[in-house]
Each structure stands twice: as C-alpha cells, then as structure tokens.
Amino acid sequence: MSLLSQIGYSGVRATQVALTATGQNVANVNTPGFSRLGVEMGSLSGHTALSSGRGVQVNNIRRIADDFVNRQLWRATSHESFTESQQKYVSALETLMASEGSNISGGLDNFYAALSEATSTPDSIALRQQILNEARNLAQRVNSLSNNIETQLNGLRGQREAIIVELNGLTDNLATLNKRITHVEASNGDAKALRDQRDKLVQDLAELADVRVMEAADGSFNVSLANGQPLVAGPTAATVKLTTLANNHQDFSLDFAGTPFPMARDGWGGQLGGLYEAEYNGLRSTQKTISDIAGEIAALFNGVLADGNAYDLDGDSGLALELFTHTPGSISQVLKVNDLEPKDLAFSSAADEPGNNDKLRDLLALKNQKVTLTIGGVSSSVTLNDAYATLLGGIASQSRQGQADVETAASVLKQAQAQRDSISAVNLDEEGVNLMNYQQAYQANLKVITTAGALFDSVLGMF
Structure with a gap:
C-alpha cells in the first residue's frame, strides 16, 4: 500500500509541475519573445522484474525553441x-x-x-x-x-548616429546576459527566461545590422557581423564608433577587448546597410x-x-x-x-x-x-x-x-515570424486542453492516494 501511495504522490508532484508550466505559458501569452515551456516526464522503474514501477518523475522543463528557425527570423x-x-x-x-x-x-x-x-x-x-x-x-x-x-x-547621418548608440547598448546587454546565463546554468539554475530575453535582443540587433550567431559550449552567444567582425564574445562586447569627417562622410571603427579595428562603410546589412x-x-x-x-x-x-x-x-x-x-x-x-x-x-x-x-x-x-x-x-x-x-x-x-x-x-x-510562433509561441487553445488534461491527471492521482489509504485502513481493520 505504501508503494501505491508513493506512485500517487509522484503523479501529483509531476502534474503540479506540468500545471505550473502551463500557467506560466498562459501568463506570458502576450510577452514578446517568450518561448513556451514543455514538461518532459519519465517513468520510474521498479526494483525487481515483478515490480510494476515506482511512479513518474519530471525529467526536464524544456524551453520550446528552434535555433534554426530563430536564425531564419533574424536574417x-x-x-x-x-x-x-x-x-x-x-x-x-x-x-x-x-x-x-x-x-x-x-x-x-x-x-x-x-x-x-x-x-x-x-x-x-x-x-x-x-x-x-x-x-x-x-x-x-x-x-x-x-x-x-x-x-x-x-537626417540620414543623424539616424546612423542614433543607430550606433542603440547597437552598442544592445551588444552590452547581450554580453551581460551571456554572463548571467552561463553563471545560472553552471549552478543548475533556471535560465530559460534569460534565454528568451537574449533571443529578443538578437532580433533587435538584427534590425540594425546583419548578424551571425554561434552558441558556445557554455551556453553563451558569440555574435558577429556577416563579414566576421565580432560584436559579442561571451561576456565581452565590442564598441562601434562613428566618426564624421570634414567632408561629411562617416567612418566606422570597432574596439574589441582593447584592440581597434577599421570597418568598411558598406556590408552592414539591416538598417545600417540600407542607409x-x-x-x-x-x-x-x-x-x-x-x-x-x-x-x-x-x-x-x-x-x-x-x-x-x-x-x-x-x-x-x-x-x-x-x-x-x-x-x-x-x-x-x-x-x-x-x-x-x-x-x-x-x-x-x-x-x-x-x-x-x-x-x-x-x-x-x-x-x-x-x-x-x-x-x-x-x-x-x-x-x-x-x-x-x-x-x-x-x-x-x-x-x-x-x-x-x-x-x-x-x-x-511575416512567414518567418509565423514559423517561429508555430513552434515557440503560446497557443491558448492548446494550453486550455493541457490544463484540463493535467487537472484530470492530478485528480486521478489524488484518487490513487485515497484508494491506497482506504486499502491500508482496511488492512489495519482486520487485526
């Protein structure tokens, strides 16, 4: 009877986690860049060949996102x-x-x-x-x-100056998020919301320039321009500088880790390329x-x-x-x-x-x-x-x-955004179905616990 109770308790705990994840999804239905959560469960095996098992456990709470689709969206x-x-x-x-x-x-x-x-x-x-x-x-x-x-x-030159200020702010924030994500994940913490924020920053950066993103083994992003010049590497961000010459032309330079690099006026992509x-x-x-x-x-x-x-x-x-x-x-x-x-x-x-x-x-x-x-x-x-x-x-x-x-x-x-949303965005109809299913599972597991208790009481009553 004790094993049956344990199985029921494991089901309650697992469905509680699933209900919480579903609630988080519903709460963030209008949050820009939010990636919905999915709960992965696994069966617990028994100790002997004649055992039916020991219930269920939550193996992972997954952030549902497709890196390839995200990169298509950024481009x-x-x-x-x-x-x-x-x-x-x-x-x-x-x-x-x-x-x-x-x-x-x-x-x-x-x-x-x-x-x-x-x-x-x-x-x-x-x-x-x-x-x-x-x-x-x-x-x-x-x-x-x-x-x-x-x-x-x-007006165009003024817009370019404002874009460079915004670009440097975004790269600084990306470097900060890289540092926080690696620290949280190294201590087995929850960095899913931080990753969502980082993806949104990359998309904001992609509006300004055509960027390429590679994820390092520690979970940090390395962001560079299409020509390979670095903007962000782990916790380090580059600084792009804009100089207006006497003839009103504007030249770019990049300072990364204390090393200056000249930059071409063209080849930026995004708003800077259009300008x-x-x-x-x-x-x-x-x-x-x-x-x-x-x-x-x-x-x-x-x-x-x-x-x-x-x-x-x-x-x-x-x-x-x-x-x-x-x-x-x-x-x-x-x-x-x-x-x-x-x-x-x-x-x-x-x-x-x-x-x-x-x-x-x-x-x-x-x-x-x-x-x-x-x-x-x-x-x-x-x-x-x-x-x-x-x-x-x-x-x-x-x-x-x-x-x-x-x-x-x-x-x-629009198509790229729709493809991303079909994978990562919250669908209220789907979440509504999940809520009902998890609620029923929760109640059923409580019934298992109640049944186990009743059986145990019956056994005690025999003495």
Missing part, C-alpha cells in the same frame, strides 16, 4: 529593415525631384521660352530682364534641389549628377555668350561676361547667375547691330545640344532636359523596385 528581420530603411530615402528623393519647384527640366523649359520670346526684339530691356529672371529661377531650382538632398543626408545604399547609391550620386548637369548648363550657355564674336547692347564683346558660374562641390551655390545687367547679355554677332539675334538663336539651339553625363553609373549622350528626365526616371524606377522589395521582405519576415 529575415535584417533584410526587411535593410529594404525599408533604403526605400524611405529613395521614395522621398523621388517626390522631391518630381516636385514643380525642384524640377530642373521645368526650369530649362521656362528659360528657353524666355529666350524664344526675345528673338523678335532682342534689344528689349524688359525681355532681357525676363531672361535673367528665368536664369536665376533655374539656378534656384538647382541649388534648392541640392540643398534639399543635403537636408536628407543630414549606406540610400546615401551612396541614391542621395550622393544624385547630388553629384545634378552638379554635373549644372556644370554643363554653365559651359554651354557661357560658351555662346562669352566668346569673342558675341556683343551686348553697347557693342562690347561678351568675352568676360559669363551668365552662369558653376561651383563643383558646393551645396547651396552649385549654379549661380552672375551680376549682369540686361544690356550686358551678348545676343548680337555684330558690334554695330544691337538688334541682331544670331547668338540668341544659338542659345535656343542648345536645347537640342547633347552632352555626355554619367547618370545612374552609365555614361549617356543626352540633352540637358533629357539628362534630368533620365535621372528622375532612374530614381523613380529604383523607388518602384524598392517598394516591391519592401513588400517581398515584409512577406518573408
């Missing part, structure tokens, strides 16, 4: 963050370039229209003033577009192409107005009277209209013919003049209008592809 998180971070800036750039106030093609059209209107009366001061006004408006469009792109670059693509394959390259277009505008129009055969209303040569000044590398003064009076515009091909419009017609002919520019990494022979249209079309195409990539990456991330 999907990195890729989704990469595409979304890049697309945000490319989409904003497309909107900026297509706006009426920044469209260089529109400014050129207005300038050409003012030139065309003056062909009939090239000595008209009012029409010449209109030409200067439209030239200034064109320069303003160029400079405004360059300035606005620089504003986006400033690199947006900066160097979107914003900066577009800003450079706009400056190149401004340079061609200045060279073409100055080439007509400032040669030795062009004369202003006073009959003076326009040799030193350039209309535009282009400043490569400038942000706010990429293209500038020089301080000219309407009478200074050298529209005549003869000093004694102020009404001559030969040079004015040469200016109009520039509308079809092709120049060679590198647009989107490809050298093209295009007109000034087509140059901007090609640039805008490339950005628009990049934006459309980026949006498609964002949607695809979001779908992959």
Whole structure:
C-alpha cells in the first residue's frame, strides 16, 4: 500500500509541475519573445522484474525553441529593415525631384521660352530682364534641389548616429546576459527566461545590422557581423564608433577587448546597410549628377555668350561676361547667375547691330545640344532636359523596385515570424486542453492516494 501511495504522490508532484508550466505559458501569452515551456516526464522503474514501477518523475522543463528557425527570423528581420530603411530615402528623393519647384527640366523649359520670346526684339530691356529672371529661377531650382538632398543626408547621418548608440547598448546587454546565463546554468539554475530575453535582443540587433550567431559550449552567444567582425564574445562586447569627417562622410571603427579595428562603410546589412545604399547609391550620386548637369548648363550657355564674336547692347564683346558660374562641390551655390545687367547679355554677332539675334538663336539651339553625363553609373549622350528626365526616371524606377522589395521582405519576415510562433509561441487553445488534461491527471492521482489509504485502513481493520 505504501508503494501505491508513493506512485500517487509522484503523479501529483509531476502534474503540479506540468500545471505550473502551463500557467506560466498562459501568463506570458502576450510577452514578446517568450518561448513556451514543455514538461518532459519519465517513468520510474521498479526494483525487481515483478515490480510494476515506482511512479513518474519530471525529467526536464524544456524551453520550446528552434535555433534554426530563430536564425531564419533574424536574417529575415535584417533584410526587411535593410529594404525599408533604403526605400524611405529613395521614395522621398523621388517626390522631391518630381516636385514643380525642384524640377530642373521645368526650369530649362521656362528659360528657353524666355529666350524664344526675345528673338523678335532682342534689344528689349524688359525681355532681357525676363531672361535673367528665368536664369536665376533655374539656378534656384538647382541649388534648392541640392540643398534639399543635403537636408536628407543630414537626417540620414543623424539616424546612423542614433543607430550606433542603440547597437552598442544592445551588444552590452547581450554580453551581460551571456554572463548571467552561463553563471545560472553552471549552478543548475533556471535560465530559460534569460534565454528568451537574449533571443529578443538578437532580433533587435538584427534590425540594425546583419548578424551571425554561434552558441558556445557554455551556453553563451558569440555574435558577429556577416563579414566576421565580432560584436559579442561571451561576456565581452565590442564598441562601434562613428566618426564624421570634414567632408561629411562617416567612418566606422570597432574596439574589441582593447584592440581597434577599421570597418568598411558598406556590408552592414539591416538598417545600417540600407542607409549606406540610400546615401551612396541614391542621395550622393544624385547630388553629384545634378552638379554635373549644372556644370554643363554653365559651359554651354557661357560658351555662346562669352566668346569673342558675341556683343551686348553697347557693342562690347561678351568675352568676360559669363551668365552662369558653376561651383563643383558646393551645396547651396552649385549654379549661380552672375551680376549682369540686361544690356550686358551678348545676343548680337555684330558690334554695330544691337538688334541682331544670331547668338540668341544659338542659345535656343542648345536645347537640342547633347552632352555626355554619367547618370545612374552609365555614361549617356543626352540633352540637358533629357539628362534630368533620365535621372528622375532612374530614381523613380529604383523607388518602384524598392517598394516591391519592401513588400517581398515584409512577406518573408511575416512567414518567418509565423514559423517561429508555430513552434515557440503560446497557443491558448492548446494550453486550455493541457490544463484540463493535467487537472484530470492530478485528480486521478489524488484518487490513487485515497484508494491506497482506504486499502491500508482496511488492512489495519482486520487485526
């Protein structure tokens, strides 16, 4: 009878543990990153061949998680963050370039229209003033577009600085958790909640950069970038530093265990990788192409107005009277209209013919003049209008592809999250069934104990 009671007591203890684990699961149904618990039970063998056994014991309370699935989730998180971070800036750039106030093609059209209107009366001061006004408006469009792109670059650099601060905080926390987990598990303690917290931190880190994770024999995580540079090794965390140079470029360096390492600007993945693509394959390259277009505008129009055969209303040569000044590398003064009076515009091909419009017609002919520019990494022979249209079309195409990539990456991330949740997340219906089953088992084991007691009392009553 004593053995029967022991079997019943072992069942009560085991089902109590199972009920507690189920309660823990239900309590954490909305806890981010929580991995549900599963109780593994094993039968206790008897001492002899004729023994039916000694009941049940809890062999393990398992944290239900799949490392492979978690790694897939982290990579999907990195890729989704990469595409979304890049697309945000490319989409904003497309909107900026297509706006009426920044469209260089529109400014050129207005300038050409003012030139065309003056062909009939090239000595008209009012029409010449209109030409200067439209030239200034064109320069303003160029400079405004360059300035606005620089504003986006400033925002991007500020975002990168904030990300580095967050990344260093995450790696410090990961190193701390590594230390706590190894200490707890070495003393046979419960580190399941700590492991959940660590997995959540890794996913947060994966949003910022593409990381690789290896678990050491002591249970700690070694985290590195995709290129192999270490971020966390056991209880030690690296520190990533960001330096802004005089030209507003930003360089990375990594300090690990007192040893500094240089780091490339690209290859980060995650948000940092998306920011690199947006900066160097979107914003900066577009800003450079706009400056190149401004340079061609200045060279073409100055080439007509400032040669030795062009004369202003006073009959003076326009040799030193350039209309535009282009400043490569400038942000706010990429293209500038020089301080000219309407009478200074050298529209005549003869000093004694102020009404001559030969040079004015040469200016109009520039509308079809092709120049060679590198647009989107490809050298093209295009007109000034087509140059901007090609640039805008490339950005628009990049934006459309980026949006498609964002949607695809979001779908992959959703699937990876669903796969992880199907394994590790709490299912209330399943836990409800477990509660009823464990409750019934608990009551049944109590019945076994009661029966054993009754039998024992009956035996005593026989004496």
